[in-house]
Amino acid sequence: MLVISGVRLLHLYPPSVSDPVDIVIEGSKIIKVGQDLHLIYPEAEVYAPGGYVSPGLVCSHNHFYSALARGLMVAIAPSKDFVQQLEHLWWRLDRALDEDLVRYSCLSGASEAVFSGATSVIDHHASPNCIDGSLDLLREGFDTVGLRGILCYETTDRNGLEGAAAGIRENERFALALDEEKREAPKKGIPEPLVEAAIGAHAPFTVSEDTLDALVQVCKTTGRGLHIHAAEDKFDAVDSRYRFHQDIAFRLDEANLLGPKTIIAHGLFISPEEIELCNERQVYLAHNPRSNMNNQVGYNHAIGAWKRPVLGTDGIGSDMIEEAKFAFFKHRDAGGSLWMDSFLAMLQRGNEILEQYFPGKRFGRIEAGYEADLTFWDYDPPTPLLAANLAGHGAFGLSSRYVRSTMVAGRFAVKDRRACFDAEGIAAQSREQTKRLWQRMEDLR
Numbered sequence: 001m002l003v004i005s006g007v008r009l010l011h012l013y014p015p016s017v018s019d020p021v022d023i024v025i026e027g028s029k030i031i032k033v034g035q036d037l038h039l040i041y042p043e044a045e046v047y048a049p050g051g052y053v054s055p056g057l058v059c060s061h062n063h064f065y066s067a068l069a070r071g072l073m074v075a076i077a078p079s080k081d082f083v084q085q086l087e088h089l090w091w092r093l094d095r096a097l098d099e100d101l102v103r104y105s106c107l108s109g110a111s112e113a114v115f116s117g118a119t120s121v122i123d124h125h126a127s128p129n130c131i132d133g134s135l136d137l138l139r140e141g142f143d144t145v146g147l148r149g150i151l152c153y154e155t156t157d158r159n160g161l162e163g164a165a166a167g168i169r170e171n172e173r174f175a176l177a178l179d180e181e182k183r184e185a186p187k188k189g190i191p192e193p194l195v196e197a198a199i200g201a202h203a204p205f206t207v208s209e210d211t212l213d214a215l216v217q218v219c220k221t222t223g224r225g226l227h228i229h230a231a232e233d234k235f236d237a238v239d240s241r242y243r244f245h246q247d248i249a250f251r252l253d254e255a256n257l258l259g260p261k262t263i264i265a266h267g268l269f270i271s272p273e274e275i276e277l278c279n280e281r282q283v284y285l286a287h288n289p290r291s292n293m294n295n296q297v298g299y300n301h302a303i304g305a306w307k308r309p310v311l312g313t314d315g316i317g318s319d320m321i322e323e324a325k326f327a328f329f330k331h332r333d334a335g336g337s338l339w340m341d342s343f344l345a346m347l348q349r350g351n352e353i354l355e356q357y358f359p360g361k362r363f364g365r366i367e368a369g370y371e372a373d374l375t376f377w378d379y380d381p382p383t384p385l386l387a388a389n390l391a392g393h394g395a396f397g398l399s400s401r402y403v404r405s406t407m408v409a410g411r412f413a414v415k416d417r418r419a420c421f422d423a424e425g426i427a428a429q430s431r432e433q434t435k436r437l438w439q440r441m442e443d444l445r
Contacts, residue, residue: 056119058350061312225261
């Protein structure tokens, strides 16, 4: 048992700031919150860091496979549009990945995530020359660091029909193996897995009707939802109408792929009618503003029309406070009327996805019965921090540099700014692996 003593609770949305309290944790769960609880549990370990504690931050769309692309020094041909950028850079990078590169990309990304205060990452993976077992390699990284996650493989036709079939098999294999592990966990007296599975697909313009049918079947077989990019660029929306004679969301809905476990990333060129349909089906829209800016695909002016928007990074790290700030400032720059509280609500809503995929577990509040996924802050602003002005602090003050500790399922991944895993070893090995990745990309020209 652990008592977190004398901390102020910080709920980003709905906003609230408490007086100092104690949090009692047993196993992976919070069992009690109140004042002076350390006196009631004298045998418990006590951790009294001061400052604030919030529910853990969730990144609702990421690509850890791109973690070793930072500072990329590879000759990349100029691109005239987004599809060429995919072909020249990202599809070249994912073809260069092998087992060790997948492993250290994930370890590196997971390490950075927990240091940024993220306790959960929903990852979307691609490695067409290393498909079989790739999700196990990702899981290894999540487990080593102590990060919670939802993992999937990016099914696509762009590497041939066998590549698409292999992606389907990997998604199904991984999901069913997790189901078996969860059934056996109580018998063996071991914790349930920190990771769950979604069913991944790249984007509608690289998914044929046959592959879409296969995705439908694996979603049914496993009981999971679809995690897919859609309408990130106008080309995807136009292609769907030209080849399939339907807007993207209506095509997916006709296949029964829209529902409360569905995550659509980007959605910049989703029509108002499609948004209405997605809202009816309770679909989550992962908004990735920094990636959209970097790829010059445009801005999602309709973000306020979605009922279930969440925040992701699309591979640009896992700093979710930074992403929320970019989302807010880009919205303001685009003439939008939403205030920062709306983007903190998007960040908070990532916990709803976790509850869809981890049945029986509760996330996103510091209350008895919720999972002990917590972010500790030593934020000490020169102005009062109150529920009424928390959004202003989120926009103009709070940042990941104030993250002191990160806890997942009642265990510290980072404590007092020191990793509870071999972060230095991961960084050193990742730098060595990066040299191989960049050379392999050069060899693919």
